[in-house]
Amino acid sequence: MKNMLKGLGAALCVALPFLAQAPAGAATPANAGAADQALVQRGAYLAQLGDCAACHTAPKGKPFAGGLPMNTPMGRIYVTNITPDAQTGIGGYTEADFARALREGVAKDGHNLYPAMPYPSYAKVNDGDVKALYAFFMHGVAPVQQANRESDIRWPLNMRWPLMFWNMAFLEKGPYRDKPGKDVAWNRGAYLVQGLGHCGSCHTPRGVGFQEGALDESGSAFLSGALLDGWFASNLTGEHNTGLGRWSDEDLRTFLKTGANRHASAFGAMTSVINNSTQALNDQDVAAVSKYLKSLPPVGGNGAPAYTYDPxxxxxxxxxxxxxxxxxxxxxxxxxxxxxxxxxxxxxxxxxxxxxxxxxxxxxxxxxxxxxxxxxxxxxxxxxxxxxxxxxxxxxxxxxxxxxxxxxxxxxxxxxxxxxxxxxxxxxxxxxxx
Structure with a gap:
């Protein structure tokens, strides 16, 4: 969905820094005690839903240790270490620190994260899932001592404080709330697509402030396709020609699990989304995502008549x-x-x-x-x-x-x-x- 893929990073599904240096006197992290293994396992599944590995693991690098370069309109940035290493990773983060970084884009030391980290989507993640993700990153991920690399963005564009105003303008705080009149599966699919799946980060066109044109189905731009780092992330609405209008529910579920169906194959950043994320979804979540996406009305397209095959x-x-x-x-x-x-x-x-x-x-x-x-x-x-x-x-x-x-x-x-x-x-x- 993400495709596709691999603006602010291919993938087409982008995630950036939690950071880093644990100051003197930092609170004792959660890995000081025994973890609830069921919670860790649940967090591992949620981390796959969020496709965290695709962005936070460099080619041939250690899991979640960062170092992956990403191109932005302002210059190249480097994804950071989110292993529980206390010096170079997030080992000094409390659960509250983790939640703030994940959902508000603010690191433990108070600096703002670039919105390449899809925290406007992760803002919708509920408290229970944040707790499980925290348990996984603190107890289910091996710590790796690997220093983070500074971005190539030059001054003054590399200053972080203006992002406070970006958040004031574009960040919608608060977890996803079920929509009245929609069933459990539809709401689950909406929660996954809009939240952890952060599909809009790639598939929704951006405005002049690089904000997503819409964060849910109430906006006509939502998931209507967008250009990102040399790839065009596909239209995921019900549009007949360029979207999912001709795809059956089975077609979409097959694509999410395998990356290919009778209509198309994944490429670019969407390849890593399939490899690291959607193929791991359980059957109920695949069905929920498909149900939600198939409910979206047609938007965008190429302006041509409905496609019919003629060889x-x-x-x-x-x-x-x-x-x-x-x-x-x-x-x-x-x-x-x-x-x-x-x-x-x-x-x-x-x-x-x-x-x-x-x-x-x-x-x-x-x-x-x-x-x-x-x-x-x-x-x-x-x-x-x-x-x-x-x-x-x-x-x-x-x-x-x-x-x-x-x-x-x-x-x-x-x-x-x-x-x-x-x-x-x-x-x-x-x-x-x-």
């Missing part, structure tokens, strides 16, 4: 690929996986015909995944056998623009063409430092 014109083009530059590239590099009919071999190989990501107005995700590929989906410990490879070293900007324009026009997709300049821009931003 004929595309099949003719592929029969004579020399007449179309995009068709030539497709026949050489794409057709063996995605097929002449554009339907791929779902769920292992994604369809392109009618795929919501193909139909989206913003082609950033298609360009990014074509240039850079995507990481492995790992379901129950088994990597996907056919991850999307990157073609940055094989195809130039015009070839990628040509093939994506062909795909976006093909099989009655009817989406706008892609320009070589768009590809060049994303190539530069995503390939830097590789």
């Amino acid at each position: 004929q014109a595309t099949k003719v083009s592929l029969d004579r690929p020399a007449n179309d530059a995009g068709a030539r590239v497709y026949a050489a590099y794409c057709m063996h996986c995605h097929g002449v009919d554009g339907r791929g071999f779902a769920p292992m190989l994604a369809p392109l015909a009618g795929n919501p990501n193909v139909l989206a107005k913003d082609a950033s995700s298609l360009i990014n995944v074509t240039l850079n590929g995507t990481g492995d989906l790992v379901i129950n410990g088994v990597p996907s056998p056919f991850p999307m490879p990157g073609f940055a070293a094989v195809l130039d900007d015009k070839q990628i623009a040509d093939v994506l324009s062909f795909v976006r026009a093909g099989w009655n997709n009817g989406a706008p063409a892609v320009a070589a300049a768009e590809v060049a821009k994303l190539r530069q931003s995503t390939q830097a430092g590789r």
